[in-house]
Amino acid sequence: MPHSERGMVVGLFGGSFNPPHQGHALVAEIAIKRLRLDQLWWMVTPGNPLKSRNQLAPLAERLAESERVAADPRIKVTAFEQTLGTSYTANTLARVKARNPHVHFIWIMGADSLQTFHKWQKWQEIARTFPIAVIDRPGATLSFLSSKMARTFGFARVDEDDARVLWKKRAPAWTFIHGPRSGLSSTAIRNGSSHSDAE
Template sequence: MPARLPPASPGMRIGLYGGSFDPAHPGHRHVSLVALRRLGLDRVWWMVTPGNPLKDRDRLAPAAARVAAASRVAAHPRIVVTGFESEIGARYTRQSLRYLVSRLPGVHFVWIMGADSLASFHRWQGFREIAALMPIAVIDRPGFTLSAPGGHAAQALARRRVSEQDARNLANRPAPAWTFLHGPRSTLSSTAIRRKDEEATQLLKKTPDHINLA
């Protein structure tokens, strides 16, 4: 059976924002709003992955729980959360994007990633295929403004970089094409949030029951 996908029609411009969203946070929403505005998109789909091959999956919350939590954080009519990757059994981003391009050939997709992801993009399986499947928009992140564009993947695709001033037409450009969007940056990260929660949990475990923390 085909995977259940959010509504889409030919000609739509849809940004794809993938990740574990463990947990989803306002920083994800910030990136999506920037992409909607700067790229002239109709929708942004949050693709909640079953797991990240480059990260430890042992402590990853169930996909259904992450989808539900992400939907509450998104809270925007043009941001849609989907867990279709679990339905198709995708392990790598290129599999998911290949599926969408095949399933919805009339839709103009743009892959959205943070500058921190661009810095490690060359480690993704088939990163060149991803770049060939659809244009890519890179959103600036603290600490990666200068280093990410100088990374291996960015250098490999340097000739395909599109001026930031032309970003609004990125969705209609033939791939490979990518742009780097500067502007206000969010310092939030799922990793930092998880670490803070874990530290709080450990503190509670070490605190005697008779002590009132209020």
């Protein structure tokens, strides 16, 4: 895992990044600014249990491309899940929490992932591990409220104006952050296009 100091506020931004693109970088930059992060760990996963591995580029390639895209020095590109041997986010976050008890973590996800979040293994446990920041993505601005996560944890929603102090909230706590949006999509890029309404 990347090095962090006691008391730091660290964002966790995980994904297959297949491939990484400027849309991912925009989400990371918005998170750093609005959440007042000291670091953002750009976690390149070995694979996504909900997605096919048929078109998955080698991990080393996705890491190198992520390093190129993530220019901000506060972004730490890492693939520590491979070392941990964890395949599911809930297990990864539990290990992160155990190893870094004095760091304030926030799980960061694009709003387009919110519609399927309830399909993740132990998704409610994830929501109870760290506060969550959902960053706006094209096509998801209005639909996020209908997601199972938003309905289940509606009581724990934090006003966007208080995003800078989300790290102080005890999970479950989440906020939706509006901002500039990029229509770039990893799926569309793999399919020979560059934009998608869904990602």
